[in-house]
Amino acid sequence: MARDARSFDESDVRIRPNKKGSRPRTKDRPDFKDAEIGRIITVDRGRYTAILDENTENERIVIAARARNLSRQAVVPGDLVGLVGDTSGAPDTLARLVTIQERRTLLRRSADDTDPVERVVVANADNLVIVVAAANPVPRTGFIDRALVAAFDADIHPILCITKADIKEPDELIANYAGVELDILVSRTADENASGIDARSADGASARLQRSTLEELRDLIAGEVSVVIGHSGVGKSTLVNALTGADRATGGVNKVTGRGRHTSSSALALRVEDAPPHTWIIDTPGIRSFGLALVEPDNVVSAFPDLVEATADCPRGCTHLEDGPDCALDAWVADGHAGPSGVARLASLRRLLGSSAKEEIHEKTLGES
Numbered sequence: 001m002a003r004d005a006r007s008f009d010e011s012d013v014r015i016r017p018n019k020k021g022s023r024p025r026t027k028d029r030p031d032f033k034d035a036e037i038g039r040i041i042t043v044d045r046g047r048y049t050a051i052l053d054e055n056t057e058n059e060r061i062v063i064a065a066r067a068r069n070l071s072r073q074a075v076v077p078g079d080l081v082g083l084v085g086d087t088s089g090a091p092d093t094l095a096r097l098v099t100i101q102e103r104r105t106l107l108r109r110s111a112d113d114t115d116p117v118e119r120v121v122v123a124n125a126d127n128l129v130i131v132v133a134a135a136n137p138v139p140r141t142g143f144i145d146r147a148l149v150a151a152f153d154a155d156i157h158p159i160l161c162i163t164k165a166d167i168k169e170p171d172e173l174i175a176n177y178a179g180v181e182l183d184i185l186v187s188r189t190a191d192e193n194a195s196g197i198d199a200r201s202a203d204g205a206s207a208r209l210q211r212s213t214l215e216e217l218r219d220l221i222a223g224e225v226s227v228v229i230g231h232s233g234v235g236k237s238t239l240v241n242a243l244t245g246a247d248r249a250t251g252g253v254n255k256v257t258g259r260g261r262h263t264s265s266s267a268l269a270l271r272v273e274d275a276p277p278h279t280w281i282i283d284t285p286g287i288r289s290f291g292l293a294l295v296e297p298d299n300v301v302s303a304f305p306d307l308v309e310a311t312a313d314c315p316r317g318c319t320h321l322e323d324g325p326d327c328a329l330d331a332w333v334a335d336g337h338a339g340p341s342g343v344a345r346l347a348s349l350r351r352l353l354g355s356s357a358k359e360e361i362h363e364k365t366l367g368e369s
Contacts (some may be wrong), residue, residue, distance in 0.1 A: 032098045038062060039280075040123075041074060041269040048075055048097050052087060060089035073100060077269045077282050078123040078225055086239045104155050105239045107227060110291030113355035118294055122227045122267065122282050127220070129281075131230035131239060134186075135168040140231070141176060144184025146290040147350045148180065149228060151304040153295045156227075158182040161213075161222060163235040176341040184221055187213040214242055220274050221316030227282040228330040229314075240283040244270040297353055304349050306338045321350055 008314060025123040036048035041061075047259065048064045062082055066075060075081065075097065082099035107121040109127065131137040144160065151158040159182060166188035174184055188213045217239075230236040272279040292300065301308050301320065310332030318324050329349075333342035 012228070030085060032082050035084050035098055036087050037080055037101065038083050038087075039269070040077050040079040042083055042266060043075060044266060047080070050081060050097075051093075052083070052089070060096050062087050062089045062092070064095040067096055067098045067260055070097065070100065074118075074120040075100060076120045076123050078125055078227070078280075079103070079322055080124065098267060105156050107154050107156060108294060109149060109150060109289075110293040112289060112291040113293050115291055115293050121144075121229075121284060122225075124225055125154075125156055125227045125282065126224035127159055128156045129161055129221075129226055129228045129238045129239075131163065131234050132159045132173075132230060133164045133165055133167075133234040134162050134170040134173065137231065137233055139170070139173055141173070141344070142351065143231065143290060143349060144177075145303075145352065146292055149180070149292055149295055149300050149352065150290060152303040153299045159217070159226075160184045161217065161239065162186045162197035163239075175339075178339055178341065179345075181305060185213050185220075186218055196271045217241065218272060218275055218279075221279060221281065223277070223279055225269075225278075225280045225282070227284060229284050233280060235284060238271065243272050243281055245273050246270050257275055263305065273313075292355065300352050301349065304345060306342070306345060307332065307349060310337065321322065 002253070004017040036052055038052040039054060040048055040050050042049045046065065048066065050062050050064060051059065052062055053059045062083060064081075080101040081097050082101070083095045084098050086093040087095045102146075103123045105125055106123055106124055108118050109121060110117060110119060128146045128147065130144055130151075132144060148158050160177065162173065163182065165186045170186060174186075177184065224289045228236050228240060267282055269282045270279050272281055297319075302312060307329060309320070310328045313328035314320065314324075315326050318327050320327050320329055329346055332338060333346050336342065338345055
């Protein structure tokens, strides 16, 4: 038997309520006024380790996960953050990281000079300790200059620490930075196979450490947050070990390539021993490149105080490159105003500016494609 024909309209359609959309939406966001402020000391696979109530009886270490609203913001060692939830620090507890406090300083880099992506290294650092070896491996002024540019751009005080001066006197390297406002420390070790300022050697045997240099550095960074960078094998982690009593892995230099091997895998903030409260040092993984794609060319020039004065006599729009018309830098260096290392300093500045120019061309090409 055939069914009666029937017409349907929209009133016959039944719509199930959406559970996710059943609550009224609001633009109001929680202000987290009750959030506890902690200092991030390390980051590992989506978990953030913070110290709360620093230098008090209630000081504790808390593990936290980042809230969804911060998913696109980098959280790095040195950051001061707001934490809610279980902030007791008890085993197997997890707090929620909900805010990032305003940063005083921000040390950043790019992978190379054509990479526009910002890679934040640390936050709220007062000093940048650049560790290089006088030999084994040979020091690279290009890396030092890039680190100095990043430091001056971030308004962070630079300190140059030269290790293994017993293998080779670093007079030439020191003279290269005679016109730059930075502190320079020199350390000598008894063992030429040591990986820098050795607090402990790779085989566990103690090596002699030049205590005067260590104490001088401790005085320079007292009561402040400092970040240590350098190529692998120059003694960066052993310097951190000597200052903090930690046991960060240390490594030597490959005899074939002349380069060190990476031993630190993650950035870690550590307290400095025998120092005033709030004295922290942040050890970073060995950095092989320090791109400056995010630094304006004028700020690159400003990081060369022995040369920047001459740019006042340059024509408007001068790029300060070798092919630039009537650049005043050449005459400035030729007249000896930049000192004995003026020629090398100008060459280094132009290499950095040349990289910036290539980065601008790269961006324009991407925009036209």
